[in-house]
Amino acid sequence: MQENRVINPATEEVVATVTASTPSDVDAAVARAARAQRSWAALAPADRARQLRRFAAAVDDHLEELALLEVAEAGHPIGNARWEAGNARDLLEYAAGGVERLNGSQIPVAGGLNVTFHEPLGVVGVIAPWNFPMPIAAWGTAPALAAGNAVLLKPADLTPLTALRLAEIGLESGLPEGLFQVLPGAGRVAGNALVEHPGVAKVVFTGSTAVGKQIMAKCADRVKRVTLELGGKNPNIVFADAHLERAAASAPGSFLDNTGQDCCARSRILVQRGVFDRFLELLEPAVKAFRVGDPADPATEMGPLISAEQLERVRGYVPDDAPVAFRGDAPAGKGFWYPATVLTPDSPDHPAAVEEIFGPVAVVLPFDDEEDAIRLANGTDYGLSGSIWTRDTGRAVRVSRGVAAGNLSVNSHSSVRYSTPFGGFGQSGLGRELGPGALTAFTETKNVFIDTEEQRSD
Ligand code: NAD
DSSP states (O other), X not given: OOEEEEEOTTTOOEEEEEEOOOHHHHHHHHHXXXXXXXXXXXXXXXXXXXXXXXXXXXXXXXXXXXHHHHHXXXXXXXXXXXXXXXXXXXXXXXXXXXXXXXXXXBOOOTTEEEEEEEEEOSEEEEEOOSSSHHHHHHHHHHHHHHTTOEEEEEOOTTXXXXXXXXXXXXXXXXXOTTSEEEOOSOIIIIIHHHHHXXXXXXXXXXXXXXXXXXXXXXXXXXXXXXXXXXOOOXXXXXXXXXXXXXXXXXXXXXXHGGGGOOTTOOOEEEEEGXXXXXXXXXXXXXXXXXXXXXXXXXXXXXXXXXXXHHHHHHHHTSOTTSOEXXXXXXXXXXSOOOOXXXXXXXXXTSHHHHSOOOSSEEEEEEEOSHHHHHHHHTOSSOOSEEEEEOSOHHHHHXXXXXXXXXEEEESSOOOOOTTSOBOOSGGGEEXXXXXXXXXGGGEEEEEXXXXXXXXXXX
């Protein structure tokens, strides 16, 4: 039996020990889930919706407990962790609202009645990363359950605790046994067993592009449904006509939130040449004022990185001769701390400017005009999100249409809401989560034609 230690990244203390699932555990879980799913899908839609609302209410009752668990296992500032638990609750409520609106359609055809149904897939595997353990678990789980499926959730080995607690809360709220199970363990073992299992109809994977590609290839073997939410290297485009103070004041949060371990981090700041120096002058004090420290302190805005390995990876992008413009502070001593760091490389092809660092590091690069901004923004393999700062509405629309990314925001960095679609272009992923299509992504469309003329007697 393999035991995994969960480490608090702010203190390096062991928070818990969790037993890793084996392929035979996955096998047994799939069988239990398949049994539970049949009765769940047969429930009246109103009853399924009511049960999901009970689950949401139970999450709400345990919000602080879940947030504190996230602080302990992921080092997230408590304010962020409360938002994350609230996001899981909101998703459950939103998905519950969709159960009775999972409408098919009636399509006019000759000689009969043609209707479509959205049928559940069966058992769905959700594989989550460590950077936002609770929201991402909920993004897959809530709509899949609402559409009549069972869910097997494989959390990241570094952060399994909130996922395990969510499943317990689900059971306590009345969710049928086996319908929502959590399988902690290594990606190559438990995760891979889910991907390869013939009883799992769809895999929702959120994680690195490299692992996403492997999973997609394995799913192809069985034509298994797959949604991929992968990496990002997102531009924050600041035009000279923008409200520069606001753009600079909001930029630190957009790449330091979650210590930069955010697929939507705006870590490539592109600034129009005429205001480049002024923007850097405004950015420096804003970055240095970002409060780094004890995640349990409500005033803290940035905690540690998730692990010693992640710390090494981030350090690797900032060698001694790196083009550092300025940096913030980080606590000394125990914990995986790294300071906010801003680089001004000479070339837009610098590795720190095109690769996903997943740490509190941003590059600032100049551009000349709209065309140049769009070219630079599209100069990576990714296409997840991005921000555009301008006071010219026409320009905002033109640049939004020109940037190849799934989630953009204008004069804001806010691009993730449970009620709007989320996902990437290019190597940032495949498919969309959240939003109006969240439930149908966990269904197959069935078309039925009923001949109304066949038995006509007159
Ligand atoms: P990762 O790819 O290493 O792991 C993600 C999950 O997959 C974990 O649960 C892991 O155990 C599992 N896994 C690993 N190898 C596997 C395999 N061979 N088969 C099955 N499962 C396997 O990613 P990570 O380091 O946990 O997360 C960081 C990455 O996630 C970043 O690249 C980030 O951009 C991405 N991310 C994307 C989004 C999005 O919505 N687009 C959101 C958050 C994070």
